[in-house]
Amino acid sequence: QLQLVESGGGLVQPGGSLTLSCEGSGETLDYYAIGWFRQAPGKEREGVSCISSGGTTNDGDAVKGRFTISRDNAKNTVYLNLTDLKPEDTAVYYCAAPKRGYCSAYWSEGDKYTYWGQGTQVTVSS
DSSP states (O other): OOEEEEEOOEEEOTTOOEEEEEEEESSOSTTOOEEEEEEOTTSOOEEEEEEOTTSOEEEOTTTTTTEEEEEEGGGTEEEEEEOSOOGGGOEEEEEEEOSSSSOOTTTTOGGGOOEEOOOEEEEEOO
């Protein structure tokens, strides 16, 4: 059974950067697409980015040009590099995997994903 663990969250000032990690265990991530989601208090969960097993990426409109998703299959890890952070980026960030290797047209819908990590908190504040 695939398990996912996020890390790298923290407190950062506006304009700052963070790199989140999503490490897989139990199975190789090689054949899975991986999505990143976030949920702020009182708001619905939002799809942030998705990367296919082959490295093709999709990004949500709110983060295009600021966040970059990547993967290192040798480390069984997917990364989310967050730059130019804004207070509205404050949320718990989750990684998730669907039972397929590609990011579908519905990649930003959380109910299309089977495996989830526990989340890591990102707080953007001065």
